Amino acid sequence: MYQEVKMKLNLNELDNIKKIAEVSTPVYDIKTVKENTLSAPKWLHFGAGNIFRAYVGKMQQNLLNKGLENTGIIVAESFDGEIIDKAYKPYDNLTLSVTLSKDGNFSTELIASIVESLKANVDREKLKEIVVQPTLQMISFTITEKGYNLKSSTGEYIQIIKDDFNSSPDNAKHIMSILTELLHVRFKAGALPVAIVSMDNCAGNGDRIKAAVYDIAKHWKENGFVEDEFLTYIMDETKVTFPVSMIDKITPRPAKVVEEYLEKLGFEDMNIIVTSKNSYTAAFVNAEVAEYFVVEDKFPNGRPCFEKADAGIYMTDRETVEKTERMKVTTCLNPLHTTLAVFGCLLNEKTIYDAVSNPYLNKLIKKIGYDEALKVVDDPKILSPKKFIDEVIDERFANKFIPDQPERIATDTSQKVAIRFGETIKAYIADKNLNVDDLKYIPLVYAGWFRYLMGVDDQGNSRSVSPDPMLETLQSAIAGIEFGKPETYRGQLRKILKNKILFGVDLEEIGMADKVECYFVEMLKGKNAVIDTLKKYLTE
Secondary structure (H helix, E strand, C coil), X not given: CCCCCCECCCHHHHHHHCCCCXXXXXXXXXXXXXXXXXXXXXXXXXXXXXXHHHHHHHHHHHHHXXXXXXXXXXXXXXXXXXXXXXXXXXXXXXXXXXXXCCCCCEEEEEECCEEEEEECCCCHHHHHHHHCCCCCCEEEECCCHHHHCCECCCCCECHHHHHHHCCCHHHCCCHHHHHHHHHHHHHHCCCCCEEEEECCCCCCHHHHHHHHHHHHHHHHHHCCCCCHHHHHHHHCCCCEECCCEEEECCCCCCCHHHHHHHHXXXXXXXXXEECCCCCEECCEEXXXXXXXXXXXXXXXXXXXXXXXXXXXXXXXXHHHHHHHHHHHHHHHCHHHHHHHHHHHHHCCCCCHHHHHHCHHHHHHHHHHHHHHHHHHCCCCCCCCHHHHHHHHHHXXXXXXXXXXXXHHHXXXXXXXXHHHCHHHHHHXXXXXXXXXXXXXXXXXXXXXXXXXXXXXXXXXXXXXCCCCCCHHHHHHHCCCCECCEHHHCCCCCHHHHCCHHHHCCCCCCCCCHHHHHHHHHHCCCXXXXXXXXXXXXXXX
16 A cells, blocks of 8 residues: 655646545546636635545535536635645645545545635625625535634623624624625625535534524624615515524544555645644544434525435425424433533543443433434434434544544533424423433433533543633632532532533523533532443443
8 A cells, every 4th residue: 555656635636546445535637626706706614624525525526536526615714724724725625535444444525616715705796796696506504613603602692793783894803794695695695595514513504694694684784784685685585585404424634544544545745734723634624424404495596316316415494404303402412412512521532432331321312312302203214313323423423533532512501402402301301201300311411511501520630621602601610619528519500500501401490400410510519520420320
């Protein structure tokens, strides 16, 4: 496998790259696709992260290879411009996508379907040129859940949104404000149709974008920046749609083992890059085999032939998407991922594979998935919830070649718990045949999360805590609680546990707060208190 001749990842080296047997390369003409795209763009995407290149880029690549599409994707990054400067531009927007199988095989493909990369706050004029094109079919997003939030956990508009409300749309800073401005530009160009497609892991993702855009547009209308007709345009589904979707493909940070593998194939400059905003990127992406994209088929200006892309894509109706998304996000994957992340950090497990291999954490996620959440899942029919959990636990999390870290999954947990666990709790409350008091393991995760926020592992050593927009607020609330001194807990969690925005429900009101506090205090007792608490409640 070792190559004597070294090469850069760029278009000039394409002929040499094609000679590497281990790398699958495009069968379409990259130059022609780029020319087609720039002259008549169909797809603009925001969010240049790993899942975009590993999965979204692959969707279009497959269609290009089949001759079913003749244009690529233009991507714009709205959060971390260094990704464009360091992982896109130097490599002519090419990406090496490495799929990691459980059996240890690496499958490598050169992704060339991303033809141009922009920065949302810098290349605004280019974005405007794109959105006035009648050919544009969709604007899609992988910007994470927090990218849709206009308000803080207290229900107040965040400052950047307040500033955007009172400024000309040309000066918009928040990504949802930028989108609203671009839609206004498209409206002014003739009220052209387009689909706004969220590909992020959050419930009702399309609805969240629609609500954010309408909220911003309404404030701009009140301040005289846009017309009444623009609001009508946004709400007219013959013109603008906001399909809901469910996406699922684990794409961890670039792994050192993959970097070394690609270097042995002959590629230079495969180094892993950490930006000043702590984004992990590289000229390559690594991902698991499993992939699912279920999307509401509402595209007023046409769309790619997604159903022929051979990439786990299901074009369906809204109800089926909602059931599938709810199944994944509240039952079969996301809550289990968060559970492994929180406790994996506390127990110093290096990877998600290590965490799921811990017999107590393995049992805990099975209790949450099979015993608690599966009772209230609504079967979407296109995918079996039970089989989905089986695959997640036995194949996907158990893939030791996926170097996903608990720290990555623990990022922004405050933005996730209301959906990942809160929806199951609400379903118990709504079901007359179920009793919310029977939930034992979801409150155990809440307690583990607060214990993790203390920044002390199960051995009493200080450890880092992943970034979270509420980190300062939460850590301030638990200040004074000390490891090894349960008596230092004097009800500090009570106010937090009542936060409906954070948890989706008032945990004190439904009678769960006492249970969370009990578990939390037990985890304070000293060394091994966390694992001992897990053992105690998982062996009852």
